[in-house]
Amino acid sequence: MTVARVRLRVNGHAVERTVAARRSLADLLREDLGLTGTHVGCEHGVCGACTVLVDGRTARACLLLAVQLEGAEVTTVEGLTPPEGLSVLQESFRECHALQCGFCTPGMLATAHELLAENAAPTRDEIRAAIAGNLCMCTGYVNIVRAIELAARRLAR
């Protein structure tokens, strides 16, 4: 089995591991680093549950091989969470009841984070378009859209 050494930063920490070439970034995060906040929902890049930030841009952790991440900066939901309490975005999700089972939530937060970094005041349609690559089976998206709107307003203050 082909293995390779990979060095990257995850949530600000240097990580160096020898991994099998076939292991995905999701495998690395969840199994090797114990960062189980990244969820795997379809393993074919459609559902968006495993969405993380790679060098600030969203990426599917199920579609990237761990060895591709040499030199990258990866941020997961654990890295988006402040040491105490919740971020403005997370708190908006909580207040708007933008999650039910919570399985899509980490990926949804990563996508919303990217959106708000690029567009401080997105319209509802822009929000819907931005999160269209993240499936949620519970909420019907209504409250997720509301939460992202609320977070945008709060972050603008």
Add this chain to the structure above:
Amino acid sequence: MTGWVGRPLARKEDARLLAGRGRYLDDVCRPGQLHAAMLRSPHAHARIAGLDAREVAAIPGVHAVLTGADAAALSHPIRPLIPTAVPLDDWCLAVDRVRYAGEPVAAVAAVDRATAEDALETIRVEYEPLPAVVDPEAALRPDSPLLYPALGTNVLWHDVLAYGDVAGAFARADGVLRERFEIQRYASTPLETFGAIAEYDAGLDAYTFWTNDQRPGLTLAILADSLGVPQSRLRLITPDIGGAFGNKRRPAYLLVCALLARRAGRPVKYVEDRLENLGALMHACNGVMDVELAYRSDGTMLGLRVRDVADEGKNLISPTQHNLIKLGNIVNGYRIGAVSYEAYSVLTTKCPSGANRGIGKPFMCFAVERAVALLARRLRLDPAELRLRNYVAREEMPYTTPPGAQYDSGDYAATLRRALERFDYRGWRERQAHARAEGRLLGIGIATSVEPAGTNLASYELITGRRAASGSAEAAMVRLEPDGRVRAALGDPACGQGYETVVAQIVADELGLTPADVHVERGFDSATTPWLYLSGNYSNKFSVTDVGAVVGAARAVRDKLLRIAAHRLEAAVDDLELAEGQARVRGVPGRGLPLRELARTAYADVLGLPPGEPPGLEARHAHQNPLAQPLGADRTVRSQLVFSNAAHCCLVEIDRLTGMVRILRHVVVHDCGRELNPLIVEGMVHGSTVHGLGAALLEEFRYDANGQLLTSTFMDYLKPTAADVPDIEVDRLEHPSPFTPLGAKGVGEGGSIPAPAAVASAVEDALAELDVTVRSLPITPERVWRWLRGR
């Protein structure tokens, strides 16, 4: 008392879920844990002539292998919820025959999933293909290939149930509307797939399971039977569950893990991949329904005849469920006095059917609401007006339908009127006329529904002829800990419904505390949670049974606290109240004791208890909903117990070029009785409605004639995305149920039941110029495009 119940409280569980600190099944790791993979049949129907798994054991990293023959030697057949007429042996792996593409025939446990999957490739299976049977109507025919030759037929149930003077109703009618409707296979597809970990303790001959199974009571019974061990030596624990919607249960997979764990001497984890989930876990039945609706020319609906063919796939655990549940909403909200229901439950060589948000009711509602819409067209009546002429009136509640369902409360006409008002129905009819004049295809659809909650298992006596289980019940525990804080647990494992919050609200009210003082266990643990065979997360039952269990347990603790406080304060129990964390004498400031002090008495200073009072402050309570009854002598059946209701108004626009249907607005007015937490209720309505919209426009498990699933990934089995659906607009009425402890009713399934019918009517209305009749779903752009071009 201004209570916590009824407040739109943000959820307690969210802080951990938002921080990525939830603990779902695949996050649970046991020391030495192996990973299982399953070899699945590529054929829809075949005899297994040979299976050679001898090479597997030699592969580095492989620790155990299990074949169908092994399963038959090491375990007993799986006990069904609803037994078939002739007992059929069905093990956790296929033994001599496969009956759907994707049925597991062998399993391997290895150091990781990839090694296990690689090892499967060395297993040689010799299949002798048999003809597939995909169409349920074809499966009914005597010359059809049989899934179980021992049964002599594919039909698991056929019966005609008649209630009221059906012949008379049709004889008196001015007309009869006859239509055939079809429903496709679809599923709610929770984002987390199904899975389990099994750990075997050889010293105790005991098994522990971690699983996201949503119905642990039934599963534990099956595990004990199949493994041949006492239930006392089984422990089942549910972690956070990433959605379920009825789909999440497959005791067979737990058995595979258990047998592999026993062989390997190490814990074994199995988690479905999405292909396995979509192709082999659970689909809602597809089916065909012939509807005859007898009416008078003024629109009064007199009688209903239904012939219903439910395609079970290879479902031996809970066949007939989709049929029988339809008796709960067969007349929907209408005063139809005579009903005949002919049911077929039929096996085909497809994925097992099973519970899916609403079980059968979305199809029943689709058929009746489509019939009503078509009748309105025929009689040139406004579809809203036709409904208003036929509703069961508020004054008639509780109202018993011909098949025996009891509508407990509600004002169906008021629900629809509120929806029309919120939607601005009159205004949109005018705007629609203008849009049509401009050549735009704008359509308005209405659908209304009853939403039953709680299942009465006694109803299955109609099919099996004997009563194995009955009623609707759940169990709960409330314990005031020695520090004065509360721990509660429920036999119903939450799958996203926010029980940690709602149960805390309920208990806080009963004990005069705040929800922050009440910790609700995240899941189910059969070793510590009180539970029943009936325990689980299904059938919209939280408000019907679970609330009663929680309230009962909390009140037992409250009563005991008051007795201890009365003794300590030398006051009468009747003069005391629990409030602000104290037991205190009403109207006498300063005369009270904190709960912490009473807990000290109950747990530590037990000589301070009233004479005869046992120590401790823990209560377990099981609540049985009083509405459940045995089967009636006249075959009337109360298959479900408490009824919410809803009205949906949908506005669509169709793109003439592409056939794309765009939902511009979707208004829901619903009435689920007293809302325990309106924030959570509204979220359920949004989500449930979008499940219905997905079924209406996108989702279909499509099989080819050989029984191969063509839509087996999320690339071709399409779920609604945020860009596909509008903001669901929600309003509510609140008619509490007199038959639940806090007046609450079911809410989880409501949106999914009428939404497909509302969309179908809106599309039909948009295409009025073409005189199209929508008889099936999903309404894909291709179908609309063909209608638009007359093809």
